[in-house]
Amino acid sequence: MTAILRAWTAVAAERPLTTLTVTNGALGGLGDILAQTIESHNERHRFRWDYRRTLRFVAWGSLCAPLFHKWYLLLNRAFPLPVQSSGKASFIYAVSKRVATDQLVYAPLGIAGFFVAMNFMEGQDWASAKRRLGEFYLPTLKANYAVWPAVQAVNFGFVPVLYRVPFSSVVSIFWNAFMSWANAQSASKVELPVEMPHTTVEAAQEKQLQLRLDEKQRNELVR
Incomplete structure (x- = not known):
């Protein structure tokens, strides 16, 4: 493990953006595979790898890596850490400013960008992106x-x-896995089927479903 870390560090020191892009993309794909595994376990069906979904996470991770790196450097310059002799209070204050800026500026934009990017990589339109943001963003x-x-x-x-x-x-690997698990747990408590923002129900299917519900209600009244 130490040898791998040393080799990675040597390559990253020479070509930081390329190394971070490849690494972040690979970790993003790994996180999605873990999430898909948990989802198949929760739903109790045979695991079927959706490689297109994994590739979307690889693409998103690779795209974000250079942006992350530049953003972290910007935070370093804007809020430099004090010298060790300045004391713990100054250190905590500087770190707090970095965290606050990251969470109040980058996090809201990054989450919105994630849903929009995934929506369009799945081939959906802007109306679908708005529905997805409306339901999942907050x-x-x-x-x-x-x-x-x-x-x-x-x-x-x-x-x-x-x-x-x-x-x-x-x-993020564990974060994505946790979000997948939490989503599966919450969905299992819903008694009626829920239409997700990225799915559609054909008009004929809706009409057929309504006819079945009407017939069921009539049968209950007769009883």
């Missing part, structure tokens, strides 16, 4: 604030700059 942002401020406090305060993108990506 719950995801709230969940983000329950996890990521603490993660980023460690990241900004103690992780070297070169390792910050991989560190957050490793945490």
Whole structure:
């Protein structure tokens, strides 16, 4: 493991953006595979790998890596950590400003960008993107604030700059898996079928379903 880390560091020091892009994309794909595995277990069906979905996460992770890196460098310049002799209070204050800026500026934009990008990579239109944002954006942002401020406090305060993108990506593996599990658990408690923002029901299917419900209601009245 140490040898792998040393080799990665050597390559990243020479070509940081390329290395971070490949690493972040691979970790994004790994997180999606883990999420799909959990989903198949929760739904109790045979695992079938949706490789297109994994490729979308690889693409998103690769796209975000250079942006993450530049953003972290910007936070470093805007809020430099004080010298060690300045005391813990100054250190905590500087890290807090980095975390606050990250969570109040980047997190809301990043989450919105994620849903919009995934929507269009799935071949959906803008109306679908708006529905998806309307249903999932705020719950995801709230969940983000329950996890990521603490993660980023460690990241900004103690992780070297070169390792910050991989560190957050490793945490994202478990974050995505947790979100998948939580979504499956909440969906299992709903008694009626729920239409997701990225799915549609044909008009004929809706009419047939309504006819069945009407027939069921008539039978109950006769009884």
